[in-house]
Amino acid sequence: MGLKLAGALLLIVSGLILGDREARRYDARHRDLCAMQHALLMLETYVARTVQPFPRALSSVGLAVRGPAGRLMCAVADELMSNPHLTLAQGWTRVLLAVKRGGRAHGFPAYRDDDLQVLGRLFAALGAGGRDDQVSHIRLARETLAINEESARRDLDTYPRLWRYLGAMGGATLALFIV
Amino acid sequence: MSTSSGYVQKTADSVPGFAAYLPGRVRRSLSMLDLNTLDALLEVRLRLCRPVILVLEDGERLLGHRGLCRPGEEAICFTREMRDEALQLLTDRSLYAAEEQLKSGYLTVAGGHRVGVVGRAVTSGGTVESIADVSSINLRVARDAKGCSAAVLPRLLGGPLGVYRSLIFSPPGCGKTTLLRDLARRLSDGIGSKKPFRVAIVDERSELAGCYCGVPQRDVGMRTDVLDRVPKAVGIMMVIRAMSPQVIVTDELGRPEDVDAVEECLNAGVALLASAHAGSIEELIRRPALAAMLSRGLFDRYVRLSDRPRVGTVAEILEADEVAEIGKVVQLGPEARRSASVDCQRAHSW
Structure with missing residues (x-):
């Protein structure tokens, strides 16, 4: 009987952890979208006010912005600096591929595909345009991410609680079966 | 493989x-x-x-x-x-x-x-x-031709400044910039037992030193300062005040404002090595700014380059008085000009 109780307790705790982990993803996405907007605002300032090339600007922004969004910027900057024959879009694609292969999954921002598409479109548009053109592309990406962030904030009110309930209830249901 | x-x-x-x-x-x-x-x-x-x-x-x-x-x-x-x-x-x-x-x-x-x-x-x-x-x-494509000035350099050394004020001229693509760069490098690093010179390059078009992010990409010598992407007339005065060079090297003289800058440079006791586009002394004289420099005797040596038989061939080295003579003949007429040019080439081509 003691073993059954221990098993049931383990199931409930596991359910809680799983639910909490899913809930945290919503929280992380919202936080990382905010951080990326901040990063893009800094990048926009670099482009508008300085003559620093993108690899160095991305590196500076990456170091200034904490968390996964900053690490992502640094990863792209590193890729570009170590491969001078890559365009910005190619550097971005390489980083994404590396992430998908699992090489850099740890600490990668909790973005969904539509968030990554915004950044992909941005990197495809950067590099070969004049200052005003580049600033407007960065601004567009920042505004699109702001819309995504608004939706992430709405999700934050509903889904984390739902996942935590689901985790706890799922664990409890399984525990009931055992007992 | x-x-x-x-x-x-x-x-x-x-x-x-x-x-x-x-x-x-x-x-x-x-x-x-x-x-x-x-x-x-x-x-x-x-x-x-x-x-x-x-x-x-x-x-x-x-x-x-x-x-x-x-x-x-x-x-x-x-x-x-x-x-x-x-x-x-x-x-x-x-x-x-x-x-x-x-x-x-x-x-x-x-x-x-x-x-x-x-x-x-x-x-x-x-x-x-x-x-x-x-x-x-x-x-x-940038190519170094280290040592290409070996034949010319001995003829350009001397005078009160240690280096004669020299103008290298040729049509485009004959190696003026390459020769100037090598001269700057050798003067800056030192030639044999002679004392090296403090050299300043006024590089209006980033062609001589090829500076990238402040670092000369070409070997212009260890005692060479480079003022990059500045108009020559302004740049020559700037380096004289800022870096007190013994030799200034600059490319492609030819604008009216260059005349005063070159004169100032020479009055400041600084030797000048420069280049200009011209196929012959006669062409040089026909360019107003360069003619003004010639008439004021701003240069001691004139080096003409040719691309025959190959790029960088030194066709002739003339001294100031010879060029002045040609200058007079050019004003006389075509016949006198032709004979003077032939005489001059016979005497000084090497």
């Missing part, structure tokens, strides 16, 4: 440095060229919607998908996508940061390679604001 032709076949790992600035397809094709062809490569010319052309020492060749274009083979066409890629790579993925440089129609990239860019010029009030719709890119 040796091939049957005896050449070392280049692999992707040994692609020359400048290839990193070219679009992927051009880069891959260049990686298939043999060493001799790469050594003879002077320029890569990319023209929108037209084939990629390599300018080699012995002429132009089209670039195919696997090295030089063979008869019947299709050459690589320079597309818009390739143009955008090239512009990104040439400007460190940041065209916006190179807009100022692009206004002048050229860029200097790491390695000292110069890239000419033309397209639709956006003008405002008569000045070029930017270059849009880039249509042609010309990458001039």
Whole structure:
């Protein structure tokens, strides 16, 4: 009987952890979208006010912005600096591929595909345009991410609680079966 | 990897440095060229919607998908996508940061390679604001010719300043800049037991030192200061005040404002090595600014270069009084001019 109780307790705790982990993803996405907007605002300032090339600007922004969004910027900057024959879009694609292969999954921002598409479109548009053109592309990406962030904030009110309930209830249901 | 032709076949790992600035397809094709062809490569010319052309020492060749274009083979066409890629790579993925440089129609990239860019010029009030719709890119491969001044240098040393004030002239593409660079390097590093000179280069077009991010990409000597991308007339005065050089080296004199700057430089007790475009002394005299310099006796030595039998050949070295004599004859008429020119060439060509 003691073993059954221990098993049931383990199931409930596991359910809680799983639910909490899913809930945290919503929280992380919202936080990382905010951080990326901040990063893009800094990048926009670099482009508008300085003559620093993108690899160095991305590196500076990456170091200034904490968390996964900053690490992502640094990863792209590193890729570009170590491969001078890559365009910005190619550097971005390489980083994404590396992430998908699992090489850099740890600490990668909790973005969904539509968030990554915004950044992909941005990197495809950067590099070969004049200052005003580049600033407007960065601004567009920042505004699109702001819309995504608004939706992430709405999700934050509903889904984390739902996942935590689901985790706890799922664990409890399984525990009931055992007992 | 040796091939049957005896050449070392280049692999992707040994692609020359400048290839990193070219679009992927051009880069891959260049990686298939043999060493001799790469050594003879002077320029890569990319023209929108037209084939990629390599300018080699012995002429132009089209670039195919696997090295030089063979008869019947299709050459690589320079597309818009390739143009955008090239512009990104040439400007460190940041065209916006190179807009100022692009206004002048050229860029200097790491390695000292110069890239000419033309397209639709956006003008405002008569000045070029930017270059849009880039249509042609010309990458001039930087090549060092260390020691090319060995024959000329002894004739330019001497006088109260240690170095004669000298003007090197020739038509474009005869090696004036290369000779000036080597002279700067040798004077700066020291020649044999002679004391080295403090040299300053006023590099209006980043051609002499090929500065990239403040670092000269060409060997211009250990005691050489470079003032980059500044008009010569302003730059000469700036370096005199800031760096107290013994020798100033600058390229392509010819504007009216250069005359006063050169005179100031010489009055300040600084030797000057400069270059100018002209095919002969007569042509030099016909250029108003240069004629003014000649009439004021601002130079002690005149070095004429030629591209025959090969680029960088020293055709003649004239002294100031000989040039003054020719100057007088030029004003007399064509007959006297011809005989003076012949006499002068007989006496001084070497």
